[in-house]
């Protein structure tokens with residue numbers, strides 16, 4: 001198979017991360033470690049068979065998995081051979097090396113500086129901080145995000161750009177990526193009009209909090225909105241990206257995006273045709289609010305799915321359909337047992353909750369405890 005970028009060489013690379021690993025590692029890795037095979041990924045899907053499916057890299061310690069899952073699980077049970085952000089034979093070695101140039105540049109020159117609050121900020125009309133970077137850095141920033149979106153789109157991931165924009169991004173990436181950053185920047189300047197033609201907002205949100213000298217990562221996500229195309233809406237760890245196909249789409253009715261659109265004034269944050277590049281900054285409390293919304297939608301579907309399964313499970317064990325009261329009891333137990341985090345929506349945990357509620361009901365005399373004990 002030919003390389004998806006150059007379409008000339010054979011795609012010989014295995015294990016290509018279509019999202020830059022160092023960019024997403026705090027969303028998926030054990031704290032403090034950044035190696036491959038140490039990823040912890042929660043794959044959030046909203047398809048028919050909704051599930052929040054954990055993926056664990058091969059070297060993760062079983063204790064760490066237990067901690068994440070908040071339950072006693074067997075390590076081998078959760079080892080999956082397929083990492084959702086890695087794919088083989090997408091690119092050739094040469095193109096993969098060219099990707100590394102822009103990835104390395106963005107991570108060291110912008111990402112780490114933004115995370116460490118080293119860049120100057122202004123305030124926008126809504127009181128959010130805004131980082132303004134110069135045209136050169138802006139072109140390279142765009143290129144970096146185009147690489148993330150385009151690589152995901154051409155992979156087996158469910159996120160797909162329209163063919164026209166996918167081809168346009170491929171052309172930009174192919175024409176601009178060179179063997180070093182200076183040559184890449186020169187190419188970006190040559191292709192400036194094409195690069196700037198896609199309206200784009202980039203918003204960074206604080207994902208780390210400092211508490212009493214303790215440095216902790218907060219829960220984060222990798223999320224591709226599967227319905228919206230005007231604009232495409234993507235959360236990659238601590239960045240929210242909205243990409244429009246063209247200027248006309250800026251005038252379409254804005255999607256709410258879990259409250260994101262209310263927090264960010266698109267006309268102030270949009271990058272289109274201008275030299276200066278704007279990166280918005282959202283505070284942690286806003287991030288949490290939006291993530292609650294993002295998680296809430298699939299979770300709602302998740303509950304519908306589980307309601308059906310709880311019923312089946314109940315009939316299997318007790319021989320009759322549970323009352324709405326029992327069903328509600330189990331679902332409420334899942335929702336309110338702790339702060340909302342993804343790890344509590346895994347199957348093991350839910351089964352634990354079901355068992356607990358059944359047990360409690362049996363203690364109240366509503367179920368035959370002996371029968372329950374035997375069956376579970």
Ligand SMILES: [Zn+2]
Nearest residue numbers: 003006092095
């Ligand atoms: Zn290639």
